[in-house]
Amino acid sequence: MAIETEPGTIQQPGGAGPGAAGQVRAWWMRPAVHTAIIGAVVGYIFGHWLGNLIDSGYPQILPGGGQPDTNDIAIVLGYLFMVIGWLAGLGFFNDLINQMRGKRLLDYQLRSGGDTGLARYFRFTHDHKVVGIQYLVGMVIYFCTAGLFAMAIRTELLSPVHHVFSSSVYVEIVGEHGTMMMMLMTSVILGPFGNYLVPLMIGAKRVAYPRLEALSFWLTPLAFLILLSAILLGGFHMGWTGYASLSVQDASGVDAYAFAFGLMGISIILAGFNILVTVICYRAPGMRWSRLPMFVWGLLGTSVLMTLAGPILVGGMYMTLTDRTAQTAFFAPRLGGSTYLYQNLFWFFGHPEVYILALPGFGIVMELLPVFCRKPLFGYKVAAAGMIGVTLLSFFVWQHHLFNSGIDPDMRPLFMLTTELISIPTGFIFLVAMGTLWKAKIRFTVPMLFCLAFFFNFLIGGISGVFVSDIPADTTEHGSFFVMAHFHYTIMGGLIFAFMAACYYWLPKMLGIKLNQTLGKWQFWLMFIAFNSTFLPLFAVGLAGQPRRVFTYARNLQTLNDWVSISAFFLGLSILIFVINFVWSTVVTREPEVGNPWQSRGLEWQTSSPPPAENFRYVPVVLSGPYEYGVKDGPPVADLNPPAGVLAAAFSGSESAPAEV
Amino acid sequence: MAAEAQATAPGARSGRPSHGLRIFLIWLVVSLAADLLIWFALGPHLPPGTMSSSATEEQSAIKLMAVLSAPVVVFVIAYFGYALTVWRQHEGDEEDGPPLHGHATIQTIWIAATSVIVLGLAVFGTVSLVTSHGAGAGEGPAPIWRPPGAELTTAQQMATWSPGKPLVVQVIGQQWRFTYRYPQFGGFETTELVLPQNQWVQFNVTSLDVIHSFWAYQLGVKADANPNVDNVAYTKPEHTGRFTVRCAELCGLWHGTMFDYGTVLTVSRFQAWAGSTKASLADITRLLPAYATTYDPTVIPAFRSGPVMKKLGLTSAGGGFYPPQDPTQP
Numbered sequence: 001m002a003i004e005t006e007p008g009t010i011q012q013p014g015g016a017g018p019g020a021a022g023q024v025r026a027w028w029m030r031p032a033v034h035t036a037i038i039g040a041v042v043g044y045i046f047g048h049w050l051g052n053l054i055d056s057g058y059p060q061i062l063p064g065g066g067q068p069d070t071n072d073i074a075i076v077l078g079y080l081f082m083v084i085g086w087l088a089g090l091g092f093f094n095d096l097i098n099q100m101r102g103k104r105l106l107d108y109q110l111r112s113g114g115d116t117g118l119a120r121y122f123r124f125t126h127d128h129k130v131v132g133i134q135y136l137v138g139m140v141i142y143f144c145t146a147g148l149f150a151m152a153i154r155t156e157l158l159s160p161v162h163h164v165f166s167s168s169v170y171v172e173i174v175g176e177h178g179t180m181m182m183m184l185m186t187s188v189i190l191g192p193f194g195n196y197l198v199p200l201m202i203g204a205k206r207v208a209y210p211r212l213e214a215l216s217f218w219l220t221p222l223a224f225l226i227l228l229s230a231i232l233l234g235g236f237h238m239g240w241t242g243y244a245s246l247s248v249q250d251a252s253g254v255d256a257y258a259f260a261f262g263l264m265g266i267s268i269i270l271a272g273f274n275i276l277v278t279v280i281c282y283r284a285p286g287m288r289w290s291r292l293p294m295f296v297w298g299l300l301g302t303s304v305l306m307t308l309a310g311p312i313l314v315g316g317m318y319m320t321l322t323d324r325t326a327q328t329a330f331f332a333p334r335l336g337g338s339t340y341l342y343q344n345l346f347w348f349f350g351h352p353e354v355y356i357l358a359l360p361g362f363g364i365v366m367e368l369l370p371v372f373c374r375k376p377l378f379g380y381k382v383a384a385a386g387m388i389g390v391t392l393l394s395f396f397v398w399q400h401h402l403f404n405s406g407i408d409p410d411m412r413p414l415f416m417l418t419t420e421l422i423s424i425p426t427g428f429i430f431l432v433a434m435g436t437l438w439k440a441k442i443r444f445t446v447p448m449l450f451c452l453a454f455f456f457n458f459l460i461g462g463i464s465g466v467f468v469s470d471i472p473a474d475t476t477e478h479g480s481f482f483v484m485a486h487f488h489y490t491i492m493g494g495l496i497f498a499f500m501a502a503c504y505y506w507l508p509k510m511l512g513i514k515l516n517q518t519l520g521k522w523q524f525w526l527m528f529i530a531f532n533s534t535f536l537p538l539f540a541v542g543l544a545g546q547p548r549r550v551f552t553y554a555r556n557l558q559t560l561n562d563w564v565s566i567s568a569f570f571l572g573l574s575i576l577i578f579v580i581n582f583v584w585s586t587v588v589t590r591e592p593e594v595g596n597p598w599q600s601r602g603l604e605w606q607t608s609s610p611p612p613a614e615n616f617r618y619v620p621v622v623l624s625g626p627y628e629y630g631v632k633d634g635p636p637v638a639d640l641n642p643p644a645g646v647l648a649a650a651f652s653g654s655e656s657a658p659a660e661v
Numbered sequence: 662m663a664a665e666a667q668a669t670a671p672g673a674r675s676g677r678p679s680h681g682l683r684i685f686l687i688w689l690v691v692s693l694a695a696d697l698l699i700w701f702a703l704g705p706h707l708p709p710g711t712m713s714s715s716a717t718e719e720q721s722a723i724k725l726m727a728v729l730s731a732p733v734v735v736f737v738i739a740y741f742g743y744a745l746t747v748w749r750q751h752e753g754d755e756e757d758g759p760p761l762h763g764h765a766t767i768q769t770i771w772i773a774a775t776s777v778i779v780l781g782l783a784v785f786g787t788v789s790l791v792t793s794h795g796a797g798a799g800e801g802p803a804p805i806w807r808p809p810g811a812e813l814t815t816a817q818q819m820a821t822w823s824p825g826k827p828l829v830v831q832v833i834g835q836q837w838r839f840t841y842r843y844p845q846f847g848g849f850e851t852t853e854l855v856l857p858q859n860q861w862v863q864f865n866v867t868s869l870d871v872i873h874s875f876w877a878y879q880l881g882v883k884a885d886a887n888p889n890v891d892n893v894a895y896t897k898p899e900h901t902g903r904f905t906v907r908c909a910e911l912c913g914l915w916h917g918t919m920f921d922y923g924t925v926l927t928v929s930r931f932q933a934w935a936g937s938t939k940a941s942l943a944d945i946t947r948l949l950p951a952y953a954t955t956y957d958p959t960v961i962p963a964f965r966s967g968p969v970m971k972k973l974g975l976t977s978a979g980g981g982f983y984p985p986q987d988p989t990q991p
Contacts, residue, residue, distance in 0.1 A: 168914045239911045245888060246871040246913055333889035334957060339872055340887070374750070375758035379768050404874065405885040406801035406866075406892030413787040420779045420786075427775045430737060431768065437744040439680075441758045444749065452741065459737050463730045470786045472722035475798040475883045476709045479874055479909035543708040543723075545878040547909045550917035554905075630757030 031091030033122040040222070043085025044078045051077035073325045075233065075255045079226055083263065086222055090124040092215060124218060126210035129611065132196025132510065134217050139191055142184040142224050143496075144579065149177035151572050154565040160553045170551040172235030172253070179240040179257060180227055181491075183264040184220060186306070186353060187271055188495065189360030191217065193502050194275050194299045196510055200604035200611060201293045203284025203620045203638065208277040209270075216271035223264040230256035239549055241350070244331030244342040248323050255324060262317035265310045265349075268356070272306025275299055284603075286622035286638070293602060293626045294377065297384050298363020301391035302356050308395070309352035316345035340407055347398035355394040357491050361458075361498035362387060362429050365451045368505055369436045370627040371600045372448035377627040378435025379428075386428030393422045403471055404478050412471055419469040426462055430455065445598070446520035450501035453528045457493025461486060464539060482542030485535045493531060500527070500578065508593040511586055512610040519581040527574035533567035601637045602626050618642060680747070687739045692732035699727045709881045712904060712925070714897040715797030716881030722794065729782070799866060799875075799884025799892040802954070808861040808895055819844050819952070822935075824928050827861040827895070830854070833956070834866070834873030834886030837915040839906060844952040846935045849942045854906060854923030856898050857931035866892040867955050874910035877923060885910060891954035898925040 051074025087093065120130050121137075152173050156164045165173065195217075199207055207213050230236050234251030242261070247254050279292075279300050292300075320342070322328040329335035331342045370377045377383060399407065399415040433455055442448070464486040468474045477483055504520055507513070537560050544560075546553045553561065585591070596605040603626065607616055621642040623635040704724040709716045748758075789795060796806050811827045822828055822845035831842035833850075842850045854877075856862050866875045868886035876883045877896075884894040901924075908919035926934060939946075950956065 167917055171911065171914060171916065174911075237911070237913050237916075241911075243872050243910070246911070249871065250913065333887075339890075373758060374756070376760050376762050378761060379763040382763070382768055382772075402885075404799045404883045405872075406799045406887060406890050409790075409795075409800035409803070409805045412795070412800075413783075413790055416786045416790075417783040420783045424772070424775050424779055427771070431771045434737070434740050434744070435761070435764065435767070437741070437748065438761065439759055440744070440748045441750040441754060441756065442745060442748055452745065455741065456738070459734060463734055466730055466782065467723065467726045470722055470726060470782065470789075471798055472715075472719045472786075472789055472794040473726055475715070475795075475881055476719050476723070476878075478798075478883055479876070545708070545905060545907070547876065547907050549911045550907075552917050628760070630760040632760075 030119075031089060031094070031124065032119065033090075035091075036086045036089035036218075039085035039087075039089025040082045041085070043081035043083070043088075046085075047081030048074045048078035050081070051075065072252060072255050075252055076259060076321055076325050079255070079259045082226075083219070083222055087215070087218070090218055092124055092211075092218070095211065124214050126214060127613075128195050128199055128207045128210065128213060129510070129615075131210075131213050131217050132192050132194075135187065135191030135195060135220075136510075138217065138220055138224075139184070139188045140579065140582070142180060142220070143188065144575065145224075145228075146177050146180035146184070147572060147575055149173050149180065151569065153177060154568040156551055157553070157561050158565050160555055160558055160561075163551065165551070167551050168235070168237065171237040171239075171549060172231065174549050175236050175239050175257070176227065176230070179242075179261065180224070182240045182353065182357075183227070183261050184224060185491075185495070186264070186268050186356050187216075187220065188357075188499055189364065189502065190271055190275060190299055190302055190306070191220075193295075193364075193506060194302075194360070195271070197506060197604050198275055198278055198296055198299060199282065200607065200615055201296050201602060201626075202279060202282060202287050203603055203616065203622060204278065204282035205614045205616060205619065206282070207274055208282060209274045212270040213274045216267045216274065219263055219267040219270075223260045223267065226256050226263065227260035230254075230260075241346060242320065242342075243346075244320065244323070244337075244339050245333070247320050247342075248331060255321065258317040258320040258324075262314050262321070265313040265317065268306040269310035269314070272303035272310065276303035276307060279303070284620050284622050284638070285642075287603075288622075290380070291622055291625040292384075294366035294380075294383055294387075295360075295363040297387050298359045298361075298366070301359045301387045302363075304391055305352040305356045305359070305394060309349045309356070312345055313349035313353075316342060316349065319345070340402075340405070343402055343405065344398070347401045348395075350401070351398040352394045354487070354490070355390055357495045359387060359390060361454060361494045362390075364498040364502050364505075365454050366429065366432060367602070368447055368451050368501055369433055370629055371505075371598050371602070372443045372445055372451070373436050373440035374443070374629045375436055375438075375440045375627075376625075376629055376631070377432060378438070379432050380625070380627070382428045383432040386425040386432070389425030389428070390422060393418060393425065397422060400469060400474075403474055416469055416471060420466065423462060423466060430459070445504075446515075446517055446524060447501040447505035447598075449521070449524045449528075450497050450504065453524070454494055454497045454501065457489050457497060457531070460536070461489030461493055464489065477542060479547055480542035481538045481546050481548060484548050485538035485542060488535050488538075493535070497527075497531075500524075503578075503582075505598065506604075507582075507586075508597055509604060509609045509611075512593060513586055513589075514591040514593040514597075515585045516581050516589070519577060519584070523574050523577040523581065526570060526577065530567050530570035530574055534564055534571050537564050537567075601628060603638055606638060606640060616640060680743070684740055684743050687743065688732070688736050691739060692735040695731040695735055696728050699724065699731055703727070710879055712879040712898060712900050712902065713797075713881055714793065714899060715895070716879060717899070718789075718794045719797060719881045722789065725785075729778070793895070796895040797881045797883065799894045802891045802893060804893050804895070806895075808863075808897070811861065811863060811895070821845055824857070824860060827863045828857060829863045829865065830856070831952070831954075832864050832866040832875045832884075832886065834868040834875060834908070834912075836870055836913050837908070837919040839873075839875060839908075839919070839921060842952065843935060843939075846939045847943070847946055848949065848952045849939050849946045850949060851938060851942065852921065853938075854921070855931060855934050856923065856925050857928045858898055858901050858925055860928065861895060861897050864894045864896075865954060866894065869956060871912050872910050873908045873912045873919070876907050876909040877904055878907065879904035880923075883909060889955045901925045901927060 052071055055071050055073040121134055125131065156170050195213055230253035233253040233256055236253035236257045237250055238246045242257060279296055319330045323330055329337045331337045331339055333339060366377060366383055396418040397415060399411055400419045403412060468477050468483060468486060504515055507515055541557055541560050544557055546557055594609050618641055620638040620640045622638045624637055626637060628634045707720050707723050709719055711717045711720060790805060793806055808827055819829065829844050831844060833840045833842060838852065840850055840852055841854045842848060864882060864884060866884040866886045867890060868888045870888060873886040874883060875886055880896050880898060882894050882896050884892045904923050906921050906923055908916055912919065
């Protein structure tokens with residue numbers, strides 16, 4: 001790795017030639033979110049005009065093909081040029097163009113340190129810590145928006161006969177809630193905590209691809225807004241799965257759905273690829289695979305899934321869009337297409353996606369348990385093997401979503417087997433947790449409470465997964481609220497509880513402030529009770545015959561549905577407490593937290609909070625694993641000021657040398 | 662359970678308490694009680710009931726899963742409850758816990774035990790698919806298991822029905838209704854689903870437009886309705902009475918209203934119903950296309966305002982699905 005030693009110029013997003021050295025423009029002259037918005041608007045107008053130009057007099061051969069009075073080609077091209085305009089406004093292309101013109105680029109490391117002040121959070125920046133914070137705020141906004149849609153769903157389901165929304169609006173809301181949660185929450189851990197903490201945890205000063213990392217974030221606000229814009233286009237009435245051929249005949253909102261989902265697919269490929277390469281290539285000397293923190297293992301698995309499954313999603317969404325615009329008929333059975341093709345493509349992405357949502361949670365709870373048990377992680381290798389096993393197996397289970405679909409029944413035993421097999425590596429996570437708890441000295445901090453709740457929720461979610469994996473039992477449960485409760489237990493009960501644990505655990509590190517622990521405990525107990533009170537009865541509702549995504553249901557199920565709705569409002573309240581705590585602690589009280597409040601051995605806690613511009617003054621030499629609690633006379637976790645010779649030996653390619661120190 | 666563990670906690674610190682034995686005993690008692698309750702008290706009331714052969718088989722599968730998973734849930738919760746009660750940090754104790762990195766035997770036992778349970782479940786599930794247990798779920802045009810006498814391949818076999826022979830009912834999904842076609846009774850088509858008691862029924866599920874899912878809840882039948890696909894499911898209704906049919910796959914604006922009710926009658930009453938319906942619908946049946954496993958709704962668009970539409974409200978096999986530009990409530 002060639003280290004740039006030439007003195008650079010002051011950071012300017014988009015780069016500048018040598019002549020521009022030292023010249024810093026005023027904040028409003030520099031590429032940032034306001035120029036991006038201008039670019040997006042101009043791009044959309046141009047694309048829409050171009051689409052209308054192309055489309056005039058184009059024959060429609062597919063049944064449906066959107067509403068007759070709208071133009072799918074203009075909408076899709078509008079979105080496409082909007083993305084290009086947005087990125088151009090952010091200055092994303094400046095480096096590329098400068099490079100093509102043979103101009104010298106600014107060194108990345110100067111950029112990360114040179115950009116200060118609040119305005120950097122609104123810019124295309126190459127600092128992984130800034131991107132992490134951008135992701136954090138973005139994800140909280142996306143999550144709360146999608147959560148409001150959930151509140152609307154539960155409001156409608158208060159009564160089977162009195163309706164707040166029309167049938168059409170209700171299905172739109174269901175689709176917006178599901179899609180926003182499932183597509184944007186793929187990055188809820190990897191975005192904020194992965195980008196921020198992985199370099200710190202592996203002793204790196206930077207990530208492998210800072211531009212891709214920043215690009216992956218800046219695509220998410222667009223995906224969010226485009227998805228919301230579906231409402232203006234008549235919505236989409238097919239849920240988050242977007243099955244063809246409903247997607248071909250439905251209103252123009254489907255264009256927004258497919259474009260946003262495809263865009264987010266590109267974002268997760270980039271984000272995953274960056275973390276993958278960072279973990280493989282940027283580990284500090286002595287950070288062997290056997291010393292890698294569990295959180296990094298979890299994100300490594302997530303990145304593999306994102307990088308390999310994401311392209312299938314992009315492909316499926318692209319085909320949906322071409323079916324609707326260029327009339328390709330991939331999914332129109334009458335014209336030689338197949339609805340099964342879409343289902344296979346979607347779930348080949350969709351099932352790994354479920355584990356994209358689960359693995360970071362596994363990583364977080366196993367990272368936090370040793371800290372608050374004051375014990376080493378029980379069975380480190382089993383834990384890592386469990387996550388690798390989940391990663392690999394998750395590519396071989398997708399057809400269990402199609403057990404009743406009429407696809408070749410000979411496939412069913414195979415997919416039943418693989419689905420049930422995946423509970424073995426998932427079980428490892430429980431083995432590790434229970435072993436770590438054995439004779440521990442448990443500290444009931446707020447992050448620990450969320451971790452423990454994770455195990456309870458994931459236990460229920462996992463066990464209900466065994467019910468749906470068995471085909472005779474699944475016949476009743478498939479497509480009902482049982483399945484819906486099952487995956488909310490694994491994703492909301494797993495991932496979101498782990499996200500909360502991560503917030504309370506790492507925000508002091510990332511922001512250098514304390515979060516209010518009393519409010520945290522209130523939030524925890526309200527969230528845990530309300531969550532279980534919401535989703536546990538839904539298993540019964542599903543078994544009693546209520547299908548998903550219906551706005552009316554059997555009268556005898558009203559009591560249960562009302563109970564669920566009221567619990568769901570309390571669940572929403574608990575999230576509100578989190579937001580209030582977050583804003584209160586970061587904006588109003590701002591109690592500084594500079595040290596290591598959890599007495600953690602994690603490498604990320606060995607630097608100051610928040611970390612300096614380049615994370616570590618020198619590349620640290622890792623001396624032992626991160627979970628060696630209670631080991632008498634053990635070495636410290638890392639040498640932060642290693643002698644010069646050690647580093648030189650490490651960079652010359654021999655990784656084993658510094659470990660001998 | 663938590664209180665019980667707390668009572669024994671002081672003893673835990675003196676001498677050599679056997680934490681494992683205590684957790685085992687708690688687990689044994691609670692999971693035994695839970696399993697007995699599930700098997701005897703809850704089991705007979707589990708969905709989807711016992712109205713048909715497939716419903717009974719699904720109920721037993723759900724019951725078995727519950728009985729198997731209860732001890733697992735109890736074990737994890739008992740362990741966590743015990744651990745959180747007994748092994749908590751005491752006031753002023755800043756020491757770390759014992760540096761325990763793993764335990765080869767326990768890890769091996771855990772991996773072996775979970776593998777055995779999981780593989781056992783997979784074998785059980787696979788065997789149940791070779792028998793009638795998986796027949797309630799849609800299996801496509803070539804099911805693994807068929808009831809005796811269900812090789813209805815020739816036109817002659819399809820032409821008539823007599824007790825003892827599987828009754829063929831074609832389910833045609835469209836936005837946002839199901840219609841039912843009885844090929845063994847001249848191929849008449851109706852919006853009423855009526856089935857004979859104690860006779861095997863073969864559902865051939867297909868769709869005209871988008872993906873629907875035919876879910877006869879009390880019968881334990883669920884089969885997706887895909888356009889251009891013949892999805893076969895079997896069941897044998899064992900009790901007379903009414904059952905609910907709902908669409909279980911989101912199919913557009915009025916998915917929520919896509920439900921109706923079916924009836925199971927005794928064989929003689931079913932035959933009487935079928936005979937009279939066949940006669941009353943004869944003039945419309947003549948206009949319908951010949952019975953086929955799938956239909957192209959765009960073939961006979963003239964039917965949309967024709968006599969079929971007037972009499973039945975919609976035409977199903979005869980084409981005429983709701984165009985997407987016109988999403989009116991059915």
